[in-house]
Amino acid sequence: MTDQMAPGPTLTRIVEAVRLGQTGRAAEAREQLTVLWDEIGPAGDALHRCTLAHHLADLQDTPDAELRWDERALAAVSEVTDERARRHLPSLEVRALLPSLYLNLADCHRRLGNPGPAREHLDRAREHLARLPDDPYGEMIRAAVRDFDADDPTDHRRR
Known part of the structure; x- marks a missing residue:
């Protein structure tokens, strides 16, 4: 039995795009995550924004671009509560x-x-x-x- 709960449609889409990037299709994964970022929006679920930005940083071509996404991930995590995180992973x-x-x-x-x-x-x-x-x-x-x-x-x- 696993500690992880079902991720929901948004986290599922993030995971699918990350996996795509891990298969060498970084540009396609980056595009999918960017579209999803726009869908989530600046007031969207902070856990989604943090997770997406964290992974999107890894798909960037330059350290400057990575830095911008890593900064977005850090900014978003400040809005995530333990209660919200635990709906995704009970021990998180x-x-x-x-x-x-x-x-x-x-x-x-x-x-x-x-x-x-x-x-x-x-x-x-x-x-x-x-x-x-x-x-x-x-x-x-x-x-x-x-x-x-x-x-x-x-x-x-x-x-």
Whole structure:
């Protein structure tokens, strides 16, 4: 038995587009997610906006574009309540999303040659590590934070 509940039509569409991107069809996935972003709108479900922006960042061609989507994901997560997140995944704590979101922002800034903001976001990621689950995902993020080098623009481990 799984802890995850049925994702609903919007999250299903997000997951389908992400999978499409993982098969090498990034442009098509990016287009689908962009259309869905427009459908959701700025006042739409914050969990949907956060999830979509987080994944759409990974499909961008430039660090500048990734950064804009990662910033949207972080902005949206501030509007997600634990109650809303738990309707998707009963054990999910919103704050457990923050290390990954901050790590992605740090990565973008590092690749853009901005070590100061990269370190600031990395510090924020570290502040929230205790919220990560004790599972392979949590360990992956903890390892990425431990191994991150804010001054090395060639190191781009996105999470």
